[in-house]
Amino acid sequence: MKETLEREQVWIYFGSVVAGAAGGAAVSGTERLEALVNPALALMLFVTFLQVPLAEIGKAFRETRFLSALLASNFFAVPVLVLLLLAFAPDDPLVRIGVLMVLLTPCIDYVITFSQLGRADARLLLASTPLLLVVQMALLPLYLGAFLGEEAFGLVRPGPFLHAFVWLIALPLALAGLAQLGASRSASGRRAADGLGYLPVPSTALVLFLVVAATVPLLGSAAGKAIAVVPVYVAFAVLAPIVGLAVGRAFSLGAEAARSVAFSSATRNSLVVLPLALAVPGAVPVLPAVIVTQTLVELVSQLVYIRLLPMFGRGREAGAASS
Numbered sequence: 001m002k003e004t005l006e007r008e009q010v011w012i013y014f015g016s017v018v019a020g021a022a023g024g025a026a027v028s029g030t031e032r033l034e035a036l037v038n039p040a041l042a043l044m045l046f047v048t049f050l051q052v053p054l055a056e057i058g059k060a061f062r063e064t065r066f067l068s069a070l071l072a073s074n075f076f077a078v079p080v081l082v083l084l085l086l087a088f089a090p091d092d093p094l095v096r097i098g099v100l101m102v103l104l105t106p107c108i109d110y111v112i113t114f115s116q117l118g119r120a121d122a123r124l125l126l127a128s129t130p131l132l133l134v135v136q137m138a139l140l141p142l143y144l145g146a147f148l149g150e151e152a153f154g155l156v157r158p159g160p161f162l163h164a165f166v167w168l169i170a171l172p173l174a175l176a177g178l179a180q181l182g183a184s185r186s187a188s189g190r191r192a193a194d195g196l197g198y199l200p201v202p203s204t205a206l207v208l209f210l211v212v213a214a215t216v217p218l219l220g221s222a223a224g225k226a227i228a229v230v231p232v233y234v235a236f237a238v239l240a241p242i243v244g245l246a247v248g249r250a251f252s253l254g255a256e257a258a259r260s261v262a263f264s265s266a267t268r269n270s271l272v273v274l275p276l277a278l279a280v281p282g283a284v285p286v287l288p289a290v291i292v293t294q295t296l297v298e299l300v301s302q303l304v305y306i307r308l309l310p311m312f313g314r315g316r317e318a319g320a321a322s323s
Contacts, residue, residue, distance in 0.1 A: 005201040006117060010303040016205040017212050017296060024216025034214040037207065041109060041271060042172050044203040047196050048112050049126065049176035061127045066260070069251035070128055073265045074106040075139055077243045083147060085235055090228045094282065096148060098290030099229055101277055103236055104143050105136045105269035108169060110204055114267065114302050119310040120259035128264075133165050136269070168272065211271060211295070215288045222289035233294050237301035240266040245312055255313025262309055267302070270295045 005012070024030045061067075082103045089099050108129045116122040179196070182189030219226070244265030248258025270291050277287040 002198055005198065009113075009117075009201045009204070010299065010306075012201055012205050013208055013299055016209040017299070020209040020212030021216055023209075024213040028217075030213040031217045032214070033210050037210050037214065037271070038167060038275075040203065040207045040210055041168050044200070044207050045109050045168055046172035046175055047199040047203055048110070049173050050179055050193060050196055051116070051122075051200060063124060063127075063257070065251055066121075066124050066253060066257050067128060067131065069247050069253055069257075069261050070124075070132070070264055071135065072251070073244050073247040073261050074132065075135060077247055078106075078240060078265055079104060079143060081236065081239055081243055085232050086147060088235070089232050090225060092225060092286070093148070094280075094286040095225050095229060095290055097144065097280065098277060098287045099232060099294075100144055100147055101140070101273050101287075102268050102270050102291045102294045103233075104140055105273050106132050106264050107267040107269050108133050109269075109271060110207075111263055111267040113200055113204065114306060115260055115263040118259060118263060118306040119256065120263050121256040122260070124257060125260050125264060129169055130165070132264070133169060137162075207271060208295070208299075211274065212292065215274075215292050218285045219289045220285040222285040225286055226289035226293040229290055229293060230297060233297040237266060237297055241305060241309065245309075259309050259312060262312070263305065266298075266305065268294060268298060270298070 082100065085103075086096060086099065089096055112122050112125050112129075115125050179189070179193055183193035241262040244262035245258055247265070248261040253261065274288065274291050277283055277291055280287060
C-alpha cells in the first residue's frame with residue numbers, strides 16, 4: 001500500500017485538485033475550508049518529517065557547502081531568473097505581486113517528500129527549512145521593493161511567516177522527533193510510526209483539496225489573469241531546476257545534494273504564501289488565482305522532476321559505488 005501511494009502520488013494529487021475544484025464550483029461556502037488548511041499542512045509536515053531520521057539533522061546542518069549552494073541558488077540565481085521572466089508577465093501590479101510572492105519563496109514543506117522520490121538528500125533539505133524560512137521572510141519585502149518599487153515594500157508582513165514557522169515547522173518537527181524517540185524505545189511506538197508512514201501522500205492530497213476548494217469561490221473574474229501567467233510558470237518550471245543543478249555543480253556538490261538544490265530551486269512556497277498574499281489590500285480574487293495556478297503547474301512539473309532529476313549524476317554515483 002505504501003509503495004503504491006508513493007508511486008501514484010502525483011495522480012492522487014491531481015485527483016484531489018480536480019475534486020477540490022469541482023466541489024468549490026458546485027457547493028456554496030467552501031471558502032470557509034481555508035480555516036482547515038494550516039492544520040492539514042501541519043499534519044502533512046509531521047508525517048513527512050517522521051519519515052526522515054531527525055537524529056541526523058545536526059550533521060546535515062554542518063554541511064556548509066550545501067547550505068551555501070542552497071542559499072546562492074534560491075536567493076541569488078533564482079531571483080535573477082524571476083526578474084527576467086517578469087518581463088513576460090501581464091502588466092498588472094497585483095498579478096506581478098502574486099508572481100513574485102510565489103516564485104521568490106522556496107518551498108519548506110512538500111519539497112521534502114518530492115526530493116525523497118527524486119533520489120535527492122531529503123535530510124539536507126529538512127535541516128535547511130528553518131534557514132530558508134527566515135531568509136525568505138527577510139528578503140521578500142526587499143525583492144518586492146526592488147522589482148516593483150517602494151510602494152510594494154510594505155505589503156509583506158512578518159506575522160504570517162512567523163506563524164508558519166511555529167505551527168508548520170517547529171511544532172510538527174518536535175512532535176516527529178518525540179514519535180521517533182518513542183519508536184526507538186517500544187514496540188507500540190514502532191507500530192504507531194509505521195502506521196503514520198502511510199499518511200504523507202493522503203495528507204498532502206488533503207491539503208491540495210482544501211486549498212483548491214477554498215480558493216475556487218474566490219476566483220471570480222480572475223481566471224483570465226491566472227491563465228495569462230501560465231507561460232511564466234512553465235518557463236520557470238523548466239529553467240529553475242537547471243539553475244539549481246548548475247549551482248550545485250559550481251559548489252562541487254555530490255549528485256544527491258545537487259538534486260536537493262534543484263528540487264528546492266524549482267519548488268515554491270505556494271501553500272504557505274497564500275495566507276500571506278491574502279493580507280495584501282485588494283488581493284481577492286487576483287492573488288489567490290495567480291498563486292494557485294502556480295501550484296497546478298508545479299504538480300505537473302514534479303511528475304517530470306521525479307523521473308528526470310535522478311538521472312543527474314548517475315555516472316558519478318555508479319563510480320562511487322564501484323570504488
